Amino acid sequence: MTHLQCHIKRAVSFIICGIVVIAAVIPMQAQQRGQTVIKGIVLNEKGKPLHLAHVMVEGTSNGDVSNREGRFQIEMPSSGSVVIVVSMVGYAPAKEEVNVEAAKTVEINFQLQRKQAKLDETTVTADAFTTGDTEGVTLSPTEVVTTPGAAADIFRSLQTFPGVSNMDEGSGLFVRGGDVSEVSFVLDQAPVIHPYKYERPTGGVFGTIPPFLVSGTYFSTGGFSAKYGNAMSAVLAMESKGMPDANQFDANIGMAALSAGGAVPIVPDKLGVRFSGNRSLSQFMFKVNGLADDFEQAPMGADGNFSIIAKPYQGTTIKFFNYVNSSRVGVPVPQPSFDATYRSKEQNRLHNLQWKQLWSNWLVKTSASVNRYQNDRQLGGLDLNEADRAYKLRSDLEFSGFENMIWYAGMEWGRFGNEFTGQLPGDEDILDPTADFYTIDEQYFTKRLGGYLESEYQLLPQWKLRLGVRMDYENHAKEWTIDPRISLQYQVANHSNIRLASGRYHQYAEPFQYNSATGNRNLGVQQAWHYIAGYEFKKSLFHVRMEGYYKSYDDLIIEDEQQNLSNTGYGEAYGADFFFKYSDFMRTPFNGWISYSFLRSKRLHPRQKSGSIDYEYAPSAFDITHNLNVVAKARLVDMLTGGFTYRYSTGRPFTPVISAEPASGGYYLPVEGSVHSQRLPHFHRLDLNLSYYWVPKQNWSVIFYTSVSNVLDRKNVTDYTYNNDYSQRRPIYSDYSRFVYAGVTINLEL
The missing domain is CATH 2.60.40.1120 (Carboxypeptidase-like, regulatory domain)
Known part of the structure; x- marks a missing residue:
């Protein structure tokens, strides 16, 4: 255990002891008359x-x-x-x-009355969508759960928004021409370093955090606040639920999972706990849908959450959030020279202690967090164990003592590490167990320091300005970054506004990329510039948003023939987003939304050619030209509701194999054509759901639900595979054929 870990462990232990003392003292105080x-x-x-x-x-x-x-x-x-x-x-x-x-x-x-002005005051957000129960939100947690095809997953629901590309049928967030790794995930100020379950290069099958653990989310697809750093494309900031106001219990029984949870206010408005547990058992579900033979080990896992919330004094809130999940899967993966099975076993732990303090016009939030992740993966001769760690201290300050102005400031410090053990192939294209492999046992760590200062100012009744600057430093890059950010909003009328935003966004290399054997100790910082212009109309049941954007990328990390990796990459992305939403779930007999995105994205790509590397400026792997999502929900009869989601997207680019060269041992190495010169077939998918809401007594509810995913049973192509000498190509189809799911949810408030 490192010196830092010892300090954090002692600090967390000290505060936990403090909470235990609070738990003992508060009931005694409450008994005082x-x-x-x-x-x-x-x-x-x-x-x-x-x-x-x-x-x-x-x-x-x-x-x-x-x-x-x-x-x-x-x-x-x-x-x-x-x-x-x-x-x-x-x-x-x-x-x-x-x-x-x-x-x-x-x-x-x-x-309270709105401040007197010719037009309503504005709130600056440069292309931000939120989920939660606050005024002006786009999606509530209930709508996340009731969105057809979203599988009650926050990330999958956000994929139906403009600016997010449908790369495949997983939950990965590819935002405005950026890679899935360019999105920052935050929960109660703590970083979530592995936000996906059943991870893969395009993200994962599901998001790690269930929707009903959070009270709301902030999702920005560009031009976001100086509060957030180390992200070139987007940020998803989540806030866990706070003090419960009543005894609540819930349970869910589905074809693939059993779950239960609750919330108990031990001392009303003083001390409360929230807890939940979930067990995934998908074997029965896949058997019903005729897919049991597609897995050696059907996906299975478990997760649990336990949170303590205390308010020992007026204006003080202490929250100790704990979340653990584990999962495993085994699935056949065709390889050119052998029949392979991919096996994965992963575990993710997040512990965060947060303190909030209100003093008059000052609001302070401080947190200390530990995020631990471990993944054991096997494919052919590949046998890799990965362990990642993140230790973070963060404090944010808000001051609203000036008229027409709010000041924001904050600092953060973190230590991040990657550890790898196992064996890797001598040639990354040959995974046959009889091929050459080498063993590794390596650890890499980095430290980062950052801070920001930002103000929001009401210039005139129609104009609002948000101006900020952010600075970050990392011990390997050994350079300070300075990121200016600005947002300006003009209120055209009471229900419409025009917004402009721009800013610079930096992102550091992962710790393992600094190693001298396969990486580069002298890697610099990647950067992107955002330029955004948009219009928004929101009145009563209607919400319309249109935005255009341009992003430039510089100093991207790409493969280098001499240095393994270097900051010689560059690129750009530009496009337009459209969003129309009518009403909210159960507010009217019908509600839904339509989102459309147009995107062009290019980057410099390395291309292996006969022992050397050439470079081509070509479409990025996430250049999905057109994305269309249509979501509709309706109350059919009484409390019976139904809905559908239709998704269409242009096929993603891929690099074709045009020939092969013989290698030792009877293997072949592929010779690739022009980078991303071909595309997969277009993606189509239609999902339906049906639910019935029953109230047996006051504050009790039961929801029966069923869904059919990919109703038309379309065989979407996700990739191509080849035979041993790469002379024949055949498509790999999605595992998501027509799929039926059903279950029941019970909610009790006592």
Whole structure:
């Protein structure tokens, strides 16, 4: 164990002990009689609850932040007359004097009004989509679960949004001409270094984090805030659920999984826990669908979550989030010279301790996290064990004390490592167990330091500006990066706006790429520039967005004949996105959305030719020209709902094999044609679902659901394979033929 790990372990142990003490002390405090309390609800001008409004006792640091129901509660140390001040960005502050009597509870409600202006105030977001229960969101967690074909997966649901390319039938997020590795994933300020289950080069089959573990997500496909670094294309920031307000229990029984979970407020508004567990058993599901023979080991796994949330003092929240999942799979993979089976066993652990503190107009968030990942993979003679580690400390600060301006600042420090043991092929194109292999036992580590400063300023009633700068340093690259970022939004009318955004985004090499044997110790930092212009209209049930963008890439890491790897790559991506959405799930008898993306993406590619490397500037592997998604849901009869999702995308580019050269041992090495000069056939898929919502008694619900994926049973081509001498090519079809799934979900609130 390293010196850093020891320090983090001691720090986490110390804070856990603190939580245990809190758990013991809070019940004793709650038993004390005669608390003096001010509580109430904060509403907007339409009478709807306002989330995250600051409610403070004037002249003190005593206060609270309203929850999703707009509720707040302040414990008073003494009686007397006080002034309560309520504020929220975009609303005029409100004050009211309250006379507090000892051992009494005073209830007071506030209704905030929009600041007086010719047009509604704006909020700057450069092409950001969110999921959650907050005002102005695009998808709620319920809609994630009810989207046909999404398999109740956050990432698959986001694939139906514009700007995300359908590379295959997995959950990988390829954003605006960028690779899946160019997306940063964050949960409660902690990095999620392996965000996919059943990983593969295009991401994975599912996302790691289930939708009902999070209260909301922020997904930006470009021009995102200076808060986020080390990502050239996109960021997905998730927030786990907070303090439970009631005893809740749920269970799910499906053809491939059994799960259960709950939430218990041990001491209301003071101490609560959330927990869940899931066991995947897909053998029965594949047998019903006639696919059991496609696997040596059908996908199976388990995951569990346990979170403790404590509010020991007014304005203080401590959350200890723990999530563990494991999975394994074995599937035949045809190879030119032998019959192979790919086997994988992986485990992912995330532990994060977060502290939030509100002082008057200051909001501070600090977290310490550990993310551990391990994967054992076998294919032919390949036998590789990978272990990745991420240790992160992060703190974010928000100050809203100035009129028409909010300041944001933060710092982060992390240590990241890759460890590899096992055996690798002498030639990456030959995996036959009888071929030559070599053993490895290597470890690589890097350290990163970063910080940012950003402000959001209401220039005029119609104009809002967000200006920020970010700096990062990594010990191997040995250079500071400076990333300026700017967003400007103009409110055309009460329900429409025009937005512009630009910024520079850097991304460091992975730790293992710095090794001297197959990498380069002197690798620099990759970078991209984003330029975005868009229009948005949102009124009542309708939401329309149109955006155009251009991205330039420089200093990309590519294969180099002399140095193994170098920063000589470059590229570009440009395109346009369109999004139309009507209503929300169950709000009207019908709801849905249509998204379309046009994309052109090119990069410099290395090409192996008879022992040397040539370079071609050609379409990238993720240059999916057209993407179309149509999602529709309708209430059919009473509480019976149905829906469909249709997906179409241009076939992805691939490099054809045009001949082969003999190699030792009777093997052949492929000779490739022009890079990405051919495309797979176009992708089509139609998914249907049906669900019935039953309420046996108040606060109890049962949902029966069934779905049919790939209803038309289309044989989408995912790749090509060749015979031993590469003289014959045959398509590899998707494993997702017509597929039936069914189950029942039970939710209880006690």
